[in-house]
Amino acid sequence: MRALASDVDPRTRRHTWAALEQVVDDGNRDNFFALLVDDLDTEQFRRLLTDTDPEVRIRARWMDTTGFQKDPFAMMALDLLADERFDYAWPDCMEVLRRPARFDTLVDALAEAPRAGPGERLMVTVGLPAGTRLPEFPPEQAPSTVACWRCDCELMAAHRCRHLPVFVALLGSSLDWVREFAVSALCECGPGVTGPLESMRRRSDFAARRQALVLLAEFGWNRIPAEDLRVLQRLIQMKQKTETPQPLNYEYLDGSWYALPTTDQAAVIDAFDLCDPIPVTMRMGFAPWQGRAPLPVYAEGWANMDGDFWAENSRLYERYPYPEVFITPVLDGWTLVFYRDHALGGIPGSPSVERQDETYQRVEELSIRFGSAHWYEQFGDDYEPGCRSQWCVARDGEVLMHCVSAGDVRIRRSGEIDQTASLDRLYQWLEANDNGRGPRPSRAEAERVEGYVKMLCEHSDMGLLRDDDAEPGSDMASPLQDQVFGARAAAQRLSVGLETLGPQTRVQGTGVMAVPAHLRHRLRRGALPI
Template sequence: METTGLDRLQALLAGHSMSPDGWWRLDQGEVAALLDEVREQAGAEDLNVRQQIWDALDRVVDEPNRDDLLALVITRFEAEQFRRVLTDTDPEVRRRTWRSHTVRGRFIEVVMQLLADEHFDYAWPDCIEMLRARTTFDTLVLALAGAPEDGLRKRLWVVLGLPADTRVPEFLPDHSCATLVQCTFCPESYDEVAIHECRHFPIVVTLLGSSLDEVRQQAMESLMVFGLGVVDTLRSIPRAHRKVRGGALAMLAEFGWHLLPPRDLMTLERLIRSKQHAETPEPLDFACFSGSWYALPTTDQNAVLDALDLRDPISVTLRMGFAPLRFTPWQRSHPMTMYLETWAGVHGFAEWNAEATRDAYLRDFYHQVFVTPALDGWTLVFHKTKALPAALDTPLEQQRLEMYLRMEQLSLRFGTAQWFEQLPDSYAPGECWSQWCLAQDGDIRMHCVSSGDVRIHRSDEIDPTAPLDRLYEWLETNGNPYGTHTAPADNDRVEAYVAMLRERDHERYLPDDEDELDSASTIQDLAFGARGASRRLSVNLEALGSHTCVQGTGVLAVPAHLRHRPRRGALPI
């Protein structure tokens, strides 16, 4: 391709300001014709021509957009063109094939062939990077099961984060391994197979010891499909296989804590105690938090457990307690989601496909409640929204009345009781719906909801239609004088936001009930939502650190009416 062609391409691309998704729309018209010329010569047989084009492409667009341009070029390569680029002697040319995140299913076969070919050992690191970035877990497991002991098999172990000389354990057909399981990797995925006859099960178990978090997670998700039939085998993994056994214990915890061997439970308890003594509280990231919490000004954890009728407390670290409340749309939840048949087995339902079993499965939720140690004199009680109400199908108004009653009772016992709730918006990062309530000496002083607007639901101190700067002043006046409030930078933003509201609040808009679930912006939440109110009224969770006074240890407990539910989930210690 002549220099004038690349110059023309550069001029055409300079006229577009595109998002990453928008780049694909450029592959049409004159741009498409020029890109076709680029592809032909970027994948040419002549090494010199090929390298000249790749060098020139670096100058066509600036660095932030370079990978998007490479994606336009590479994804429409023919297989042979892609092979030539991936086997180029210039490492920078090879690197472009995986740096631009463009490997698609039709190129995987080419990558696998090169990874098995001893003539292209110099390209193996690039093949490994490519397979890690874009190949599905299932594809690699199937490839491992069919690969010979040497060559490709060794390098596939490396792709998956294990040493090249990894050997899978042998499961003999004894009383435990004869159990039938469902293997989605087998040709007839709906047919059951004995564990000792399944080529894929030992591979998946071995991958529990991978150095890559994503691979370990995918191995656990695959074992969840195998079902409860793998439990005895996981318990039998020798302690000599330390990493694999550690992953097996995590998998057993996902099925149910009662399935962990007693000796390992004792080891975990000792580890938790040692971690508790050395643990420094870490700031809570509200952008990744979903749940509710009570704040009570007491260091008497037993009194808190009794007041909320929480049973069977188990000592945990702060990291363990907060883990189930962390939320991102793409993050694996704690505990893992179970398939209906496996869930029914764990919960003791005889018929997994019965209507009653399905109804119970759909009503399942994380029911454990985290009671913190005293943090600067406050004990906090974190829970998923459904964990503490008496019934899931209670109407919204009834739930509100039950919350008021509980807050009144707690404030009579502890003098003050606060409750906060935050539900992040999955479709609008940084936005959320939240509410908070403050009770004192048996009376509800304030209940506020922050959504598309700010609504005062109940207050004897501020008129619900009063300007919002009155609410802000109330929070400032009634804040915890000994707590850490808003960070200076945030405080400036909040003050500016309140000043803006003060100027235009003469036409204050109160939403109808159907608008209540609209999201609040980050700045609104800092001023009036659960995030901002909790900072002022009790404990600033975003400022936890070495300066925080910690008394006692945290526990995970369960509401009395949910004690029948198995406790499960692999939580980070």
């Protein structure tokens, strides 16, 4: 069947495909046609792609050209795109080439193609207008060095890199995957691309200018041009005045936060020894805890290159605890402080007991200053539902409760629950300390929770475990356990529920991002939604 579908005789090809259209079931059509064309040889593929019947040519688009062994097919499509005899097949050639795995091939072709003819068609292929001209970067605009892995010489002056103009131009592509690959490629090139990016901010179309600004922010907030920075600051101030809190998705929440019953933001900044606060919207502040992390810039590879510039930047961009700390506006009377890893102190790699003691000391000190202090932490897993979380509550200098919810529920420290108590006692404690501001569960949900707690209490091996020294299991808490005893449940009852933020939330003041004094030397970077 494969031989008939790609036969030398065009009539045989067309009759075969017409017959297949009649007999192949609609539910299996896509898979069958993909299987049929995927093992074609180069000549068979060419016959399909150059057939004068568009109904046959379109079959060539099923070819999976993602593997290394399929490079000849991509090269063939490029050759046809440059051949005036096959102008009728150019749209189909473009579709064959318009695959993420072909990005490097397209970049090389764009760097070598003449501006007219094939060059214009390649521009359309990658989502740019046909008349797009690749930018030029004279030495005075691009005096720095870039690391281009696609050039024969990996390390070169920016104005000599033949791929750099292509990467920068592709920032204006209408295709999402092309822009994403271009951004990644420019990140690989290193901070030497910031000069060309700044020049693009002054002369290109809106989409490319916007993407260039995003990339400058990824290399460092200090690299954003002053005029752009002023515009961003005004935009943030305008949005702060009208912003409505949006609920957070706990499935994406990884990190830790404190909750303090205070409206004194300056006192919070002082209590955590933070500096350089920058006004931000809540959307900006919460973004890093909803999966928006700074892009990787491959600093490990730069460390092996010659020169002080690369050694310095490899240290500057190396992996490190995210330095930004987000201090929210006052939300229903509480100020929340979000941070990641060891940004707020602690010794990385220290035993868990020591880290636990550091946490106790911090919440006790905060509770003396603010009356009470809560600490929450949650880490999810991409491969299974549920999460691991813990929470700690202190009042007037004393820890009242520290609970860990993972494969089981453990009380690490508490002056209010006896160590022999069962899980219903912990549930009663949560109900007794409920602030009453959260949404009331439906009757069905309340009965579901009641049945769950009763089941746990009836099975002693699933009851409350109090063990101050043992490590919690690495297993994840079930979604129901997480909703009853995890950090999300405790925050909802005891302070501010992140998944129920909305128009009903009372907001006072504005949020800021600051850095701990001991991380002041770290580079502040990353593009955040405003």
